[in-house]
Amino acid sequence: MKKHTSKKGEAKEPADRLFILDRASKLFREQGFERTTVKQVAEACEMLPGSLHYRYNTKEALLVDLMKLAIEQISQAVLEACASSIDPTEQLRASINAHLRVLVTDSDMVYVLLFEWRSLKGDARKKMLAPRDQYEQLWAGLISNLVEQGVIRDDLNEDLLRIIGLGALNWISTWYKEDGTHTLEEIGDFIWSFLMAGLVNSPTQEKAPAKKKAPAKKKNL
Amino acid sequence: MKKHTSKKGEAKEPADRLFILDRASKLFREQGFERTTVKQVAEACEMLPGSLHYRYNTKEALLVDLMKLAIEQISQAVLEACASSIDPTEQLRASINAHLRVLVTDSDMVYVLLFEWRSLKGDARKKMLAPRDQYEQLWAGLISNLVEQGVIRDDLNEDLLRIIGLGALNWISTWYKEDGTHTLEEIGDFIWSFLMAGLVNSPTQEKAPAKKKAPAKKKNL
DNA sequence: GTCTATACTCTGATAGAC
DNA sequence: GTCTATCAGAGTATAGAC
Numbered sequence: 001m002k003k004h005t006s007k008k009g010e011a012k013e014p015a016d017r018l019f020i021l022d023r024a025s026k027l028f029r030e031q032g033f034e035r036t037t038v039k040q041v042a043e044a045c046e047m048l049p050g051s052l053h054y055r056y057n058t059k060e061a062l063l064v065d066l067m068k069l070a071i072e073q074i075s076q077a078v079l080e081a082c083a084s085s086i087d088p089t090e091q092l093r094a095s096i097n098a099h100l101r102v103l104v105t106d107s108d109m110v111y112v113l114l115f116e117w118r119s120l121k122g123d124a125r126k127k128m129l130a131p132r133d134q135y136e137q138l139w140a141g142l143i144s145n146l147v148e149q150g151v152i153r154d155d156l157n158e159d160l161l162r163i164i165g166l167g168a169l170n171w172i173s174t175w176y177k178e179d180g181t182h183t184l185e186e187i188g189d190f191i192w193s194f195l196m197a198g199l200v201n202s203p204t205q206e207k208a209p210a211k212k213k214a215p216a217k218k219k220n221l
Numbered sequence: 222m223k224k225h226t227s228k229k230g231e232a233k234e235p236a237d238r239l240f241i242l243d244r245a246s247k248l249f250r251e252q253g254f255e256r257t258t259v260k261q262v263a264e265a266c267e268m269l270p271g272s273l274h275y276r277y278n279t280k281e282a283l284l285v286d287l288m289k290l291a292i293e294q295i296s297q298a299v300l301e302a303c304a305s306s307i308d309p310t311e312q313l314r315a316s317i318n319a320h321l322r323v324l325v326t327d328s329d330m331v332y333v334l335l336f337e338w339r340s341l342k343g344d345a346r347k348k349m350l351a352p353r354d355q356y357e358q359l360w361a362g363l364i365s366n367l368v369e370q371g372v373i374r375d376d377l378n379e380d381l382l383r384i385i386g387l388g389a390l391n392w393i394s395t396w397y398k399e400d401g402t403h404t405l406e407e408i409g410d411f412i413w414s415f416l417m418a419g420l421v422n423s424p425t426q427e428k429a430p431a432k433k434k435a436p437a438k439k440k441n442l
Numbered sequence: 443g444t445c446t447a448t449a450c451t452c453t454g455a456t457a458g459a460c
Numbered sequence: 461g462t463c464t465a466t467c468a469g470a471g472t473a474t475a476g477a478c
Contacts, residue, residue, distance in 0.1 A: 032339055034255035038472065051444045053473070117395075118253055153422045160403070160411055161420075163396065164389055171388025174338075182381070190381055198419025199382075201374045259454060270454085272462045280454065 020045050020055060021066045025108035033063060033116045063116065064124045070113035071131040077102045078138050088145040089196070095142060096169065097188035104173045104184055114170055139166065165195075241266050241276060242287045246329035254284060254337045284337065285345045291334035292352040298323045299359050309366040310417065316363060317390065318409035325394045325405055335391055360387065386416075 023044040027036045038059050042052040056062040081094035103110045120128060139162050146152040152161075172187060182190075244265040248257045259280050263273040277283040302315035324331045341349060360383050367373040373382075393408060403411075 032253075032255060034253055035340075037470080039470095047443095048445065049473085050446075050475095054443060057473085059472070119256075150422055152420055156415070156420070157411065160408065161415075164393065164408075164412065167392025167395070168385055168389035171392050172385065174388070175384065187381065187385075190378065191385065194377070194382075195420050198421060199373055199377070199416050200419060201371055258452080260452090268461095269463065271456085271464075274455070275461060278455085 016055070017065070018069075020052070020062075021069055021109060024062060025066055025070075025112045028063075028066075028112045028116060029108040033112070033119045038062075060119075060121065060124060063112075063119060064127070066109055067113045067116075067120075067128055068131065070107065070109035071128075071135055073107050074099065074102050074110045074113075075131075075135050075138065077106075078135075082138070082142065088142065088149055089151055092142060092146065092195075093189065093192040095139070096192050097185055099166070099169050100172060100184055100188045103170065104176050105178075111173055114173075136162065136166075237276070238286070239290075241273070241283075242290055242330060245283060246287055246291075246333045249284075249287075249333045249337060250329040254333070254340045259283075281340075281342065281345060284333075284340060285348070287330055288334045288337075288341075288349055289352065291328065291330035292349075292356055294328050295320065295323050295331045295334075296352075296356050296359065298327075299356075303359070303363065309363065309370055310372055313363060313367060313416075314410065314413040316360070317413050318406055320387070320390050321393060321405055321409045324391065325397050326399075332394055335394075357383065357387075 020041075024036075024041045027040055027044055031040075038052060039049050041062070042049045045052060052062075056065065077098040078095050081098035082091045084094050085091055103114065117125070117128075140158065143152070143158050143162055147154050147156075147158065168191065176184065176187070241262075245257075245262045248261055248265055252261075259273060260270050262283070263270045266273060273283075277286065298319040299316050302319035303312045305315050306312055324335065338346070361379065364373065364379050364383055368375050368377075368379065389412065397405065397408070
């Protein structure tokens with residue numbers, strides 16, 4: 001029953017798009033993309049399957065459009081976080097919290113983006129690779145800055161650091177509950193301070209002083 | 222056509238169980254549980270849907286049995302890793318690599334266990350909580366040891382450390398490819414040495430010396 | 443743009459012969 | 461234990477009136 005909200009004919013981006021993608025992503029997050037039926041999506045949008053089909057010819061087209069918007073959302077959130085300070089250390093802290101907040105709390109779309117990648121077939125998936133890499137580049141630049149400014153050790157593989165770090169953030173969305181013992185920002189700051197201060201209890205440590213050192217063959221890890 | 226391999230009537234744990242769960246988990250990993258049909262599973266097991274139904278009355282029963290075995294597998298792998306040394310630092314290193322290896326390389330079941338949790342309905346899920354917590358306890362003990370022995374700072378929240386750390390490991394299974402630039406053990410050692418040596422570039426650092434310190438209200442993170 | 447009605451396929455599960 | 465045969469329901473997508 002939702003009326004089309006375009007005015008004066010300039011219906012380039014109907015407000016319905018956001019509405020539909022929002023309701024759909026909520027279902028996809030709760031039930032998974034495969035288990036959710038187009039009928040359910042239509043119902044959640046207060047329309048009938050036939051009407052939804054007018055906007056999206058296939059179920060997958062809906063998912064693709066959803067993911068496109070999701071990447072825009074999370075990219076914007078991190079960009080804003082970076083813009084909040086000129087100190088790269090603080091930029092990192094703000095970005096960690098922004099990524100977490102968008103993924104866990106603010107946007108079901110971003111959650112779906114990360115967890116329903118498998119449901120994208122070959123063609124649709126390829127089209128999402130570029131935007132995805134673009135987002136990764138935001139983080140690559142952030143880390144690169146920290147290395148250049150001497151905050152982070154320069155003998156660490158920055159790609160591994162980025163990928164593994166983002167993975168740690170992503171997984172949090174699988175267990176975090178709003179009513180838990182920690183706020184989301186506490187968790188983000190935990191990770192950040194953990195990164196900044198390290199884990200071990202030796203204030204005068206060297207680089208890798210553990211008693212039984214791992215096989216020393218690797219050099220650029 | 223796979224013959225039943227029980228001998229002398231003691232068919233408590235037919236070898237077919239492993240065979241079926243193995244083939245099924247491979248499909249579930251590649252396509253997801255929901256997208257995979259019982260027909261496909263039967264085919265992969267070289268039998269017909271009717272025969273598979275003799276072993277598992279429902280599709281979900283198959284998933285539950287699969288997950289039970291998966292928890293046993295990953296628990297055993299970490300237990301063995303812990304048994305490989307009496308040094309808790311080395312135990313940590315071995316456990317990280319064991320978790321990674323089982324999840325990424327050795328067992329599709331473990332992957333399914335971690336990524337198809339959503340497909341478990343209320344009742345089946347509850348039954349899996351106890352074994353899952355049991356596995357978490359292995360890691361809790363490991364970390365607890367490291368704190369007691371003074372290796373890890375004692376002002377860190379051990380639960381958060383464990384959950385976030387395991388999450389970082391889990392996510393690796395979403396992107397790691399065998400033919401990548403790093404072996405799995407290199408990645409595991411990267412994480413371990415990262416944990417042991419810290420990230421920042423200040424050899425004489427204090428606990429949390431970053432310029433712009435995060436809001437200092439939290440105390441037990 | 444939204445509705446009604448439906449085509450066509452696939453799915454999980456069952457029944458019963460062998 | 462495995463097979464053949466099949467059911468009842470659900471799924472996506474379509475056609476065409478309004």
